[in-house]
């Protein structure tokens with residue numbers, strides 16, 4: 001696939017010109033970073049034309065628009081992805097070679113825009129890619145954090161967080177749009193005023209602090225269709241620049257406060273994943289981007305339409321988890337206070353415009369704001385939520401007369417807190433989970449009362465990932481091989497991959513497939529040597545667990561099993577053992593002590609195991625520093641085994657599991673999240689499943705947990721592994737891992753022992769690992785499993801997910817931009 005716009009000679013000239021104009025340098029004098037900037041500007045030129053064309057098409061065709069509201073967009077690098085989607089990657093690579101540059105190295109100059117934590121943020125990025133590729137009008141709405149996800153360094157085995165100053169050199173793929181600035185108000189008080197003419201009370205917000213929201217647009221290119229959608233992220237600026245004379249006016253304090261508010265609000269992404277901390281600044285961030293985005297959406301709608309009552313026919317807002325849920329009340333406020341509608345009209349429009357996706361059932365992730373904080377920061381919005389709550393409770397009472405338990409469980413405001421999930425469900429016209437099992441758990445456990453009261457709102461949308469980034473860009477060798485065998489249609493229709501099934505017994509094809517895997521393993525081995533200084537053997541099994549560090553994801557189970565294997569090899573040196581490289585990558589939230597301790601443990605085990613000559617390099621343990629989107633692409637392509645070992649019921653979906661599968665790595669996992677559907681697609685014989693089921697876990701939880709001490713006392717090998725945490729095997733400080741040891745065996749006031757069923761699942765996990773080894777030794781058998789994983793991964797494209805959102809929730813129209 002080629003693109004006229006990237007004719008080599010014209011491209012080279014444009015890059016040279018950009019280097020000259022931007023840096024007053026010749027190509028020979030420019031640094032790699034400067035070449036990156038120059039190339040990016042050339043690519044942006046191509047994009048701008050399509051961007052304008054897309055805007056024009058939207059103006060003419062007036063499609064319904066989805067606003068995907070998300071605190072996080074984990075975009076990853078844009079240059080390579082844009083070249084892929086513009087079908088210019090090959091030409092540009094060659095053009096740069098002729099200029100003496102390697103496109104891969106140029107791509108490496110780009111900072112990862114990491115405006116997200118993990119799954120939820122990366123999903124938002126995949127969705128934008130699919131929306132543009134499928135010709136739907138969509139805006140991403142978010143925050144232009146000055147500092148994204150921190151960079152992780154490992155020092156002495158410990159995680160160190162380093163600020164991610166991604167805007168340091170200027171980011172070429174963004175466009176500042178000051179002409180669309182909006183004002184957002186915080187604090188102050190609400191004054192009620194009776195309007196005799198209308199016979200109605202008006203509410204006037206006064207004494208507030210104001211912040212100016214300035215949008216920056218990032219282009220989202222569709223694949224080979226000339227569509228360019230927009231990710232609009234908001235930056236904050238003070239309304240009036242700090243003026244000395246305001247001191248005289250007595251406004252000095254306020255001027256300083258307003259300036260500080262603007263400075264702080266978008267400074268940094270909260271690095272918590274699945275953990276609610278209740279920070280005031282976070283609520284400010286939420287309201288800031290939600291208010292600016294809604295104002296913009298309504299202004300845009302009103303340019304073309306004069307009946308605000310029909311807003312929902314042209315506009316829909318998807319709330320990515322509860323983080324933007326204040327949108328419900330803010331939309332009500334705008335419709336009533338600014339558009340002059342009454343409550344009922346405003347409520348009808350709102351409840352036909354907002355929809356909610358739930359991404360987690362971890363109770364510690366639920367957002368519940370203290371009413372003191374909420375009402376002080378957002379007095380008018382709070383007032384509206386109170387009224388929504390009052391009416392919602394009346395509805396509950398009408399449906400369940402006298403049942404006060406229901407009110408206690410379902411009210412939006414209760415126990416001095418505003419419960420954002422309840423607000424999202426009460427107002428949303430759709431509530432969806434992100435994998436079949438997850439949605440069932442929502443309906444039958446977590447949100448049971450809501451499901452009972454309004455079953456029609458609930459639906460499932462199993463997550464997906466974009467094959468453009470995670471196969472076409474990440475794994476060019478495999479992408480080419482697939483295209484040679486089944487043609488290029490898989491790039492926009494991933495179900496085509498099933499055509500590869502005919503090669504499942506074709507020796508030549510299997511051989512080629514595994515050769516590609518081997519070359520990708522060499523590429524990763526090189527990366528690990530360069531970045532970790534550890535040599536790993538690409539002939540060993542690459543067993544990979546990369547994801548955020550969280551107890552429920554059970555990296556601890558993985559590393560305890562490594563210790564167990566190490567003990568086995570030490571005890572029986574003659575035992576047959578297929579060499580294995582255990583690869584980890586994970587960031588821990590800065591304040592999550594247990595997670596950080598697990599990182600230290602992994603690195604401590606790595607130190608001992610990697611340096612023990614007596615095991616002949618049979619096991620290597622590698623912790624890849626600073627796991628992020630850009631190195632993820634290299635890692636997925638090189639994996640033999642995909643570790644998806646969360647405690648069943650805890651992982652809403654997982655999306656890494658899909659990226660591994662797409663790249664031909666069988667899943668070693670529990671029946672959790674989307675693993676269930678992965679196994680359904682690929683067949684149980686091509687996965688390695690173990691552990692308690694979600695029903696069993698939930699059953700234990702509802703009955704006070706289980707007792708891990710029984711296992712500790714009866715299983716000698718497990719006991720040995722646990723003892724090694726506190727006997728100096730992995731640290732001269734025998735107390736270093738005491739907390740981890742205790743967490744597995746001792747009930748605390750707040751927590752049950754082994755909350756995540758690590759000991760309960762240990763034997764079953766070890767057996768599954770044994771099965772992996774046996775299967776891997778059968779070379780042809782393994783190749784077949786690997787190939788079938790790729791062949792059966794079609795369901796897990798975000799194109800399918802997005803089409804389901806469109807069909808069942810958003811009802812968007814396709815827009816054609818390309819006129820050819």
Ligand code: 26W
Pocket residue numbers: 117118119120121123272273274275276277321359360365366367434463651652653654655673
């Ligand atoms: C308030 C703090 C906070 C921050 C982030 C709470 C919750 C979150 C996210 C919802 C956590 C998250 O990323 N969840 C993940 O979402 C993915 C996309 O749907 C799923 O694949 C993962 O299973 C889920 O953990």
